[in-house]
Amino acid sequence: MPLRITLVTLLVLLVTVALGATGYVATSQLRDYLIGQQQGELQTQIQSLVTEPARTLQLCSTPYRFAGPTLIACADRTGGRVVQGGDEDPDSLPDVSAITPSTIDSYDDAPFTLGSADGKTSWLLVSEQLTDDTVVVAGIDLSGDQRALGRLILVQLIVGALVLVVLGVAGYLLVRNSLRPLVDVEHTAAAIAAGDLSRRVPAGDDRTEVGRLSQALNGMLTRIEGAFQAQSRSEEQARASETRMRRFVADASHELRTPLTSIRGFAELYRHGAAGGVGGDDPETARMMARIEAEATRMGMLVEDLLQLARLDQQRPVAALPVDLEEVAGDAVHDARAVQPDRTVELVLDDSLTDVPVVLGDEGRLRQVVGNLVTNALTHTPVDARVTVRLSEEPGDPDAVTVSVTDEGPGLSAADAERVFERFYRADASRTRAAGGTGLGLSIVSSLVAAHGGTVTLTTAPGQGATFAVRLPRTGPEGAV
Structure with missing residues (x-):
């Protein structure tokens, strides 16, 4: 994966995590604040009911339910029922039939929530002991708070998505521009690998890391080019020297063939008695002439070998x-x-x-x-x-x-x-x-x-x-x- 894609991806992931954490904390704080406000109102209402037990008991004995913004329920040993609050639809109310003085103790006087019968909303409830056999419960519908929290979450998601898109595009452009000198380095390296040793990296601001890298690379490339040029000159000189040496060996071998043939011929004539010499039949002279003939023969073999190698060095095609x-x-x-x-x-x-x-x-x-x-x-x-x-x-x-x-x-x-x-x-x-x-x-x-x-x-x-x-x-x- 290209480096710019990797960097932008990491940046977007980090910002996504940061936005998610920020949204979670903000939503949690707002939910706690709203619930705290509702709980305060319920505590005030429940205390007013407890301070007037006669009126509250009369309300609990009412056979029908009064509408109201908040919910009031009464519970005895047989169960609980709502006596005030909610709209006309009973399915929008919480099921309090299971609440009794014994079961309410399990909440340890702490607020608790119950879902509505239709499952569309939740109710925040608080309870207080009214008499030994009666418990009064006050509650409030949390649907408004839930809608506010849902709207907040939706806004956070939309704004976060827009932020991520803008950040991704801006980050990509910024990273691409920042890495452009490295792309130039890549192209320069490819050109040098292809044989263009004169290519250099465009000079950058020496106050930046990439600029200093460009300067260091250009200095190194200059030294490498100089070394290659020196090596090339040395190789050319060596090839020229080798060519001259081979030409000299071939020419010298050609020139030596005739005198060596003559020396061998005269030595053979002397050995066969066709030519008289100063030494006559002197054994020492005969031995020396034999040595001359042998060395001339060996030199002739050497010359022939050198000539053959010279011809082979020319890489002429052979017969097939x-x-x-x-x-x-x-x-x-x-x-x-x-x-x-x-x-x-x-x-x-x-x-x-x-x-x-x-x-x-x-x-x-x-x-x-x-x-x-x-x-x-x-x-x-x-x-x-x-x-x-x-x-x-x-x-x-x-x-x-x-x-x-x-x-x-x-x-x-x-x-x-x-x-x-x-x-x-x-x-x-x-x-x-x-x-x-x-x-x-x-x-x-x-x-x-x-x-x-x-x-x-x-x-x-x-x-x-x-x-x-x-x-x-x-x-x-x-x-x-």
Whole structure:
């Protein structure tokens, strides 16, 4: 519920309670006053009857009733009857037949009321002992007082309703105008959330709470806008720097390919004896040339990896041709066995596969994904560690194929697992360099899988091996050609 509606509702409820309490007290006081006046008159009349008992007894013995503004009744042991008062209609009189000297004692000389026979009015009665066997009762009709009280209540209800309506309308307008600065704050916050950081809250009177709030918010918004602008400039500078760095890496890699190819070519010529050197058949010279050839080969691999990452960073669409992952995984396992025949490398087709594991993608790049993962497992695990390539489907997900490479090696720590897909990151730098790695294999895997619309995850723990799981959609990536 809006705040203005809540405030006006509470205000109207409070005023309603106040008017109700005031009306109740006023009506009660007026009723008590009127009854007190009537009671005083009745006491005067009853005393005049008691002071003249002979005349009163004569009145009580009258067989008929005299009309009069007040009521006089006499009661003995047989009951009571009205001897004076009321109009011609006997139903407008109270039933005093049950009043006797014994029953009148229960009122303890206090005034009491009786309803008329027709139930339309009430009578206020007072009694006094006239003789041992006779009680005289005086009464007055309260219908006039009841009409006055009813009229008062009606006037209070009408006036109260008008007051509440006027108060509700005036309160709503007043609260709405008072809360208008908060509505401006709401609209400003919505505009800022939509991206317009230049919006400000209209300035208000600083002598009011809302005005001071507006000033504080404007100051905060100015600082926030400045912080966002500084962050935006920093991000733009970082993106520009990253773009320049990627361009430099791509350009440098292109420029390095030719001299590296030449170095490798000359080293191979020397190794095959096609070119004579100063060292001749000197073993030391041959060893140095072999080192030059090996390092040139490793640098060539690094350059090729950098070029591939640069092309992947451009997010060019990949081919979308049918690729049999069983064939790709089988070739990767066969190559691993050929490279390290003493290692246990196996291919497992999981029972969860509901169809042939064929996906749409670039076969050459998917072969590189599986090959890099298998090579990574062979490089970072002991020779007696088993390596398993598994093809499976996630339960309830037949639209994708999962290729996982699991090893029984030493595993990785949580810190290493978080950074394993970063470029040039090596959990064991010395071992990776000794094996000829560039530190880019898993980065290339991550980029190639993302280019195919898939995901790659790592599950590992120290001493529990590692599992790299690649999930590839069967339909291929969006925007593929």
